[in-house]
Amino acid sequence: MRIYEELFIIKPDTPEEEIDQFIEQMKSVVTTSGGSMDKVEKWGKRRLAYRVDKYREGAYVLVQFSAAPETVKEFERRLRVSDLVIKFLTVRIDRTLKRLDKRKKDRDHRAHRKAAAAPAPAPAQPSVAQQMMSDTAAE
Numbered sequence: 001m002r003i004y005e006e007l008f009i010i011k012p013d014t015p016e017e018e019i020d021q022f023i024e025q026m027k028s029v030v031t032t033s034g035g036s037m038d039k040v041e042k043w044g045k046r047r048l049a050y051r052v053d054k055y056r057e058g059a060y061v062l063v064q065f066s067a068a069p070e071t072v073k074e075f076e077r078r079l080r081v082s083d084l085v086i087k088f089l090t091v092r093i094d095r096t097l098k099r100l101d102k103r104k105k106d107r108d109h110r111a112h113r114k115a116a117a118a119p120a121p122a123p124a125q126p127s128v129a130q131q132m133m134s135d136t137a138a139e
Helices: 016-032 069-081 094-117 128-138
Strands: 002-010 036-052 055-067 085-092
Touching (some): 002 069, 002 094, 016 055, 016 069, 055 069, 069 085
Antiparallel strands (some): 002 055, 002 085, 036 055
16 A cells, blocks of 8 residues: 545635535545545635636645555546546655655664763863962962
8 A cells, every 4th residue: 555645626616515525535436445544634725826727716625545556546537527626636655754764763873873972971171260260269
């Protein structure tokens, strides 16, 4: 199973109930093929960077799911034929998550090695001002 993020933009004039129903349909596509829906975030209406199909804004939905590549093809096909969706983007993020996890482990390992190799702290030497004060006090 691979982990994917799907961001799609729905027409701004679509009612909230219809958006929820569409998300449930997409959830069923993933779950029937053996995948799992990890996260669904509705970002609400936002302004688009440029006009798409005569729309200046759209309702953004971000979905994170684990599935096989064939499931992603079906997911994208359904987004493509849907009248509600004006744009979508699919990103495979499992490689990125593995890379970040590996970097974190390396960083922790280096920090542990550095802490183990650090010498014992030397006794603190008095500052110049303290030395001058002690010299004047001795006189």
